[in-house]
Amino acid sequence: MLLVTLQTRPHLRAWFLLILLISCVLPSNVRAEEPAPVSFDEIQLILKNQCVKCHGPITHEGELDLSRPVTILAGGDSGTSLIPGNLEESLLWQRIADNEMPPENPLDESTRLKLKSWIENGAPGLPEEVHPDDLIHWSFRKLKQTTEILSEDKNNPVESELNAVDRLLLPQLQAADLGFSAEADRATLLRRVSLVLTGLPPTVEEQARFLTNADADLYTEMVEYYLDSPHYGERWGKFWLDAAGYADSNGYFNADTPRPLAYRYRDYVIRSLNQDKPFDQFIREQIAGDELAGFDATQPATPEIVELLEATHYLRNAQDGTDSSDGNPDEQRTDRYSALEGTMQIVSSSLLGLTIQCAKCHSHKFEPITQEEYYQFQAFFYPAFNVVEWQKPATRIVEAPFPKNSHPGRQKNQIKKRNWLSFEKNMGTGFVKINHMGRFSFRMIFLRVISI
Numbered sequence: 001m002l003l004v005t006l007q008t009r010p011h012l013r014a015w016f017l018l019i020l021l022i023s024c025v026l027p028s029n030v031r032a033e034e035p036a037p038v039s040f041d042e043i044q045l046i047l048k049n050q051c052v053k054c055h056g057p058i059t060h061e062g063e064l065d066l067s068r069p070v071t072i073l074a075g076g077d078s079g080t081s082l083i084p085g086n087l088e089e090s091l092l093w094q095r096i097a098d099n100e101m102p103p104e105n106p107l108d109e110s111t112r113l114k115l116k117s118w119i120e121n122g123a124p125g126l127p128e129e130v131h132p133d134d135l136i137h138w139s140f141r142k143l144k145q146t147t148e149i150l151s152e153d154k155n156n157p158v159e160s161e162l163n164a165v166d167r168l169l170l171p172q173l174q175a176a177d178l179g180f181s182a183e184a185d186r187a188t189l190l191r192r193v194s195l196v197l198t199g200l201p202p203t204v205e206e207q208a209r210f211l212t213n214a215d216a217d218l219y220t221e222m223v224e225y226y227l228d229s230p231h232y233g234e235r236w237g238k239f240w241l242d243a244a245g246y247a248d249s250n251g252y253f254n255a256d257t258p259r260p261l262a263y264r265y266r267d268y269v270i271r272s273l274n275q276d277k278p279f280d281q282f283i284r285e286q287i288a289g290d291e292l293a294g295f296d297a298t299q300p301a302t303p304e305i306v307e308l309l310e311a312t313h314y315l316r317n318a319q320d321g322t323d324s325s326d327g328n329p330d331e332q333r334t335d336r337y338s339a340l341e342g343t344m345q346i347v348s349s350s351l352l353g354l355t356i357q358c359a360k361c362h363s364h365k366f367e368p369i370t371q372e373e374y375y376q377f378q379a380f381f382y383p384a385f386n387v388v389e390w391q392k393p394a395t396r397i398v399e400a401p402f403p404k405n406s407h408p409g410r411q412k413n414q415i416k417k418r419n420w421l422s423f424e425k426n427m428g429t430g431f432v433k434i435n436h437m438g439r440f441s442f443r444m445i446f447l448r449v450i451s452i
Contacts, residue, residue: 207356
């Protein structure tokens, strides 16, 4: 029918030939859309659901770990698992194509086609090469001096003005055909420094001080000024308080009873930042402040002892609803373990960079921690969070004498009264002894000052 029509109507035949000619010379992506390239996110999801159970960070049969880009490329006992762009030399693909992986439940055809396309297109998302340090979990790597930094060129007027951070960033920007934005004017710079370091805009007095200043090192003066501000500790302390799980209440589902003395830990964190306390000291005080303090209940507690005991509240930040358990033995036990496990999670995430919750039931699929190691870690905290000899939050109070004349804010000419420092009672009985660490007691501290 179409042929008869074209023969009887020459003008239609001309149009048909023109359309046919155009379709032949147009690029393929105009004629029909090509399928989008397979992303590494899609591949990672496939590996996570189908492969990581046997080839992950903990269980890696054949020493093959398919949980991270660098370990995928590194391969295992049989050598490199895949060669980007080369299916024939990619052992991973050969095993999948032969239905050997996964052994019990081979991949369906559409999933295999995704993996095939991804490898053929160069396996985007994998690094170009593997360095030994890359195989170490990111939070366990030692800091090292970077070599990816622009060398200082004093003959180049632009590069000679760059600081170390600029010289680190510029090569990466240049690789993307980018560069720095125009330098900020003085008012904008002042506002940025003030907001970043204190969370507050500059006051009128601060604007008058810095915007009329012609010193060459004005920026350094700005930074030092706001670092010395008490608001600096308030601004940056909140980031540590978030990591440490700080809250003013117990926050356990509906059992959100108050923690009236938790603010003392908050103030300790703010003071520590404002004092520019070394980070290693900051951490030691929070983990073992009670041991460092050498506190004796029969002796006065100095301000130094008080601060160390306040720091130990870090170990009391986890949710704790044991004050509100309804008396059911199973619920009580669950609530107590929840407080213990919450502390473990806070310590591991804020200090080790690990999420360990999954290892409670099985060795972690993605973090380098086994189920056995999870309970070894728990053993450090259990003596303080003893679920059998449990102390509820409201009952963890003992009293210690405060030195004369050293009560905060008390004037020397005031009538001297005996003051007492109250802090939380050690959960459990007495001191805990761990042979390889010596005496190691966790006192979960709340502090308050009272007068009698």
